[in-house]
Amino acid sequence: MKSVKNLNSQELMKSVIQRIATGPELSKNISRDEAKQAMRAILRGEVSEFRAAIFLIALRMKRETDDENLGVQDAINEEIKPKQVNAENLINIADPYDGYTRNVPSSVFVLPILSELGYACISQGVESVGPKYGCTHHLILKLLGLNVSASLEQTADRLEDESIGWGYIDQKIFAPKLFSLMNLRSEIIKRPLITTLEVLANPLISKKNHFVTGFVHKPYPPIYLMLARNAGFDSSIVIREQRVGCSFIKTEKIFHFYRSPDEEDESFEIDPINELDIKQDARAVPFPASISKEDKNDKIETKVDPMEVAKDLSNKVWMPLG
Incomplete structure (x- = not known):
């Protein structure tokens, strides 16, 4: 097998997906450098969105290792010019x-x-x-x-x-x-x-x-x-x-x-x-009662309109912008 440095983006992503997307018992971890090169290829648009999506969700389902987290972070850091x-x-x-x-x-x-x-x-x-x-x-x-x-x-x-x-x-x-x-x-x-x-x-x-x-x-x-x-x-x-x-x-x-x-x-x-000396039942300030809520089948997605919340806050709070 070629080293990571000798693989083009398509070959690398194919190799990575073949290892990380084989189920909870057979999936294998990849190295930090492989994770970096794969994420770099995604950021540069060198692989299809289908393969990019499989890479990201397969890591999630397998559970990312420290090296995989660090490798993807390395690729993201590389793009940012502080x-x-x-x-x-x-x-x-x-x-x-x-x-x-x-x-x-x-x-x-x-x-x-x-x-x-x-x-x-x-x-x-x-x-x-x-x-x-x-x-x-x-x-x-x-x-x-x-x-x-x-x-x-x-x-x-x-x-x-x-x-x-x-x-x-x-x-x-x-x-x-x-x-x-x-x-x-x-x-x-x-x-x-x-x-x-x-x-x-x-x-x-x-x-x-x-x-x-x-x-x-x-x-x-x-x-x-x-x-x-x-x-x-x-x-x-x-x-x-x-x-x-x-x-x-x-x-x-x-x-x-x-x-x-x-x-x-x-x-x-x-x-x-x-x-x-803090005695309270609530963890944080809840949304005002005036904010309407919508019943949704999705248990994760917000049930309130975020723009409505932001408008309510902007009308009530003064903030020095400079």
């Missing part, structure tokens, strides 16, 4: 690109608060993507009047302006080839590994870069922290149940983090009642 920002620290708040379907996406309003405290910060995302098609930072910020199609240079200028210090950058701007897969992802229906990896994009970098995201499923913290290191983040923290609200209902390990890439992962529990 813009240097003149700042000591930059915090990347990476909420899920498919948005919120059960509660108000309040994390978007943390951006100007952090900047007021002297920490440059960004959010990133897209207008809408499955499987949830929820309310996103893009929708909210657009209705509030921010240019959500700003270039890397324009966003860097906002970060370097001490009177602003925060910004939003859209995937279609910093990773157009990755963004071009949106229609394919809609056809796949199930979330591919891209959904995990895209939030770790690092399109704007400063002297020190810090990654913040949330997780729902317990196996994910070490995966996110591994990928954050590979993306070049100097520190990283993943927070329990950010997607449906940070849980302060019971004692549990809410924070998982590393202080520097060469240090071990850490985590700690919080007893919200005794340590923080």
Whole structure:
């Protein structure tokens, strides 16, 4: 068998699919380099959408290994050309690109608060993507009047302006080839590994870069922290149940983090009642009662109109845009 370097894109993808798409018991893992080369071929349009879809869903059904996650991330990172920002620290708040379907996406309003405290910060995302098609930072910020199609240079200028210090950058701007897969992802229906990896994009970098995201499923913290290191983040923290609200209902390990890439992962529990004097039944601020809900057979896709949620927030909240 030829080495990966000697295979053309069609030969490589055929070889990879033959191994990863043979069922739960017979499927085989591929190397980090094979995963990188396969994803690179997809991003460059060198293989058909049919093969691209099979590759992505087969990895999902087989369950991706660390090497496969890292390899696909390597290909995505290769496409992104980071813009240097003149700042000591930059915090990347990476909420899920498919948005919120059960509660108000309040994390978007943390951006100007952090900047007021002297920490440059960004959010990133897209207008809408499955499987949830929820309310996103893009929708909210657009209705509030921010240019959500700003270039890397324009966003860097906002970060370097001490009177602003925060910004939003859209995937279609910093990773157009990755963004071009949106229609394919809609056809796949199930979330591919891209959904995990895209939030770790690092399109704007400063002297020190810090990654913040949330997780729902317990196996994910070490995966996110591994990928954050590979993306070049100097520190990283993943927070329990950010997607449906940070849980302060019971004692549990809410924070998982590393202080520097060469240090071990850490985590700690919080007893919200005794340590923080927080007593509440709800995990997060729910959607207003005025937001209409639609019954759907799809249990994943949002039952509310994300634009209606964004409009409600933009009418109630003032946000300094700079």
